[in-house]
Amino acid sequence: xxxxxxxxxxxxxxxxxxxxxxxxxxxxxxxxxxxxxxxxxxxxxxxxxxxxxxxxxxxxxxxxxxxxxxxxxxxxxxxxxxxxxxxxxxxxxxxxxxxxxxxxxxxxxxxxxxxxxxxxxxxxxxxxxxxxxxxxxxxxxxxx
Amino acid sequence: xxxxxxxxxxxxxxxxxxxxxxxxxxxxxxxxxxxxxxxxxxxxxxxxxxxxxxxxxxxxxxxxxxxxxxxxxxxxxxxxxxxxxxxxxxxxxxxxxxxxxxxxxxxxxxxxxxxxxxxxxxxxxxxxxxxxxxxxxxxxxxxxxxxxxxxxxxxxxxxxxxxxxxxxxxxxxxxxxxxxxxxxxxxxxxxxxxxxxxxxxxxxxxxxxxxxxxxxxxxxxxxxxxxxxxxxxxxxxxxxxxxxxxxxxxxxxxxxxxxxxxxxxxxxxxxxxxxxxxxxxxxxxxxxxxxxxxxxxxxxxxxxxxxxxxxxxxxxxxxxxxxxxxxxxxxxxxxxxxxxxxx
Numbered sequence: 001x002x003x004x005x006x007x008x009x010x011x012x013x014x015x016x017x018x019x020x021x022x023x024x025x026x027x028x029x030x031x032x033x034x035x036x037x038x039x040x041x042x043x044x045x046x047x048x049x050x051x052x053x054x055x056x057x058x059x060x061x062x063x064x065x066x067x068x069x070x071x072x073x074x075x076x077x078x079x080x081x082x083x084x085x086x087x088x089x090x091x092x093x094x095x096x097x098x099x100x101x102x103x104x105x106x107x108x109x110x111x112x113x114x115x116x117x118x119x120x121x122x123x124x125x126x127x128x129x130x131x132x133x134x135x136x137x138x139x140x141x142x143x144x
Numbered sequence: 145x146x147x148x149x150x151x152x153x154x155x156x157x158x159x160x161x162x163x164x165x166x167x168x169x170x171x172x173x174x175x176x177x178x179x180x181x182x183x184x185x186x187x188x189x190x191x192x193x194x195x196x197x198x199x200x201x202x203x204x205x206x207x208x209x210x211x212x213x214x215x216x217x218x219x220x221x222x223x224x225x226x227x228x229x230x231x232x233x234x235x236x237x238x239x240x241x242x243x244x245x246x247x248x249x250x251x252x253x254x255x256x257x258x259x260x261x262x263x264x265x266x267x268x269x270x271x272x273x274x275x276x277x278x279x280x281x282x283x284x285x286x287x288x289x290x291x292x293x294x295x296x297x298x299x300x301x302x303x304x305x306x307x308x309x310x311x312x313x314x315x316x317x318x319x320x321x322x323x324x325x326x327x328x329x330x331x332x333x334x335x336x337x338x339x340x341x342x343x344x345x346x347x348x349x350x351x352x353x354x355x356x357x358x359x360x361x362x363x364x365x366x367x368x369x370x371x372x373x374x375x376x377x378x379x380x381x382x383x384x385x386x387x388x389x390x391x392x393x394x395x396x397x398x399x400x401x402x403x404x405x406x407x408x409x410x411x412x413x414x415x416x417x418x419x420x421x422x423x424x425x426x427x428x429x430x431x432x433x434x435x436x437x438x439x440x441x442x443x444x445x446x447x448x449x450x451x452x453x454x455x456x457x458x459x460x461x462x463x464x465x466x467x468x469x470x471x472x473x474x475x476x477x478x479x480x481x482x483x484x485x486x487x
Contacts, residue, residue: 051423052381055416056404072483082477089482090426090455090474094419097344097451099352108487121487137352140412 009063009129020068026115034119047080058138164226234317235430235465255317257325262309308433310334368435426452427473
């Protein structure tokens with residue numbers, strides 16, 4: 001098999017504790033099949049995600065970063081996802097601006113009842129990341 | 145035209161009446177034509193104040209320094225500080241007040257309007273002087289007049305002005321206690337964000353080619369951070385050396401601190417540093433352009449900040465430094481914020 005065929009992108013998924021984390025759990029208990037490329041990191045709220053988390057994930061070798069939280073209006077902390085929407089828009093624009101493929105960053109709203117949607121988001125993301133190949137632009141160089 | 149006598153008189157007046165404990169302005173520097181920041185505390189020094197096209201420093205930086213200094217001495221200010229501020233500098237001061245760094249009554253803003261021009265960009269000027277060394281610079285209508293050993297050289301301001309001044313939308317300091325010079329808000333020397341638009345017209349991979357070269361070159365001297373009035377944090381998240389060490393800090397504490405990025409000046413770390421800085425300045429940067437001027441390796445830092453400024457303006461209707469009481473860009477939201485990128 002060639003390198004391209006065996007390449008599996010590594011996704012760092014920041015999931016909010018109240019919705020997307022529960023959504024991913026639902027996908028699991030419902031036995032929905034989806035790629036195992038995502039490493040979930042549960043955060044209290046999408047609004048708590050500093051843009052630095054995203055830069056840091058890319059810096060440490062993530063091929064894609066997913067941020068997922070409650071639908072607008074459903075935030076446990078009332079307005080956390082509104083604040084996240086702004087910050088994530090800015091960081092997405094900045095990443096694209098310096099010439100990183102925009103498809104490497106993704107944001108989605110997945111509620112606790114949307115196990116199917118979560119599986120779909122991950123599947124789509126993996127499919128979009130595969131043609132891009134490994135992310136080398138922001139990745140820290142290995143020490144010699 | 146601004147008469148320098150007005151600025152000097154105001155400074156003298158403030159100091160005589162005891163209404164200011166110091167005046168921060170510009171005076172003639174020791175190197176060629178360039179002005180340098182001046183801290184005036186007695187009346188005779190007031191005559192040293194100048195106002196010319198080389199007054200590019202954003203003096204609001206020294207308001208931050210002053211506050212840090214007072215905090216260190218555990219003292220409170222007995223009178224405000226007067227400061228000479230251009231349009232962009234005055235906006236910086238507004239942002240600092242918006243963030244409660246100091247109060248409005250702690251500062252007396254002597255506004256100076258850039259009128260139809262702005263400050264000079266040395267990199268643009270150098271080739272036009274054919275190697276001659278300018279010893280002074282002066283405003284004259286839409287021209288700058290430089291004195292060199294070979295005599296006077298008159299150049300249209302547009303040819304030697306800094307890009308940020310050409311693109312400036314507010315050359316007039318709106319927030320002020322006293323103001324000199326005509327309000328020429330709305331002058332159109334260049335399209336706002338012209339340099340950014342030119343850069344963005346290139347494709348994704350072309351942009352990466354250019355940026356990767358810039359990021360490779362960065363030596364992480366932190367000059368951009370030092371010169372920025374908005375970079376006032378005592379602990380900088382991207383610089384582990386700035387984390388405080390006290391007698392109680394154990395070796396284990398030090399070892400276990402989060403190091404978001406390494407201190408080595410390699411590309412990946414430089415990217416994370418510059419991008420983090422751009423994010424931290426989103427909605428706060430007033431485009432004074434000092435970071436780019438201070439950069440010893442010519443990284444176009446201003447483009448990153450400009451990108452954030454334009455996003456904030458176009459997508460969120462946010463203008464940095466517009467009002468002291470307003471909420472900040474990333475601590476507020478609107479129902480109409482774009483969300484179509486979210487799946």
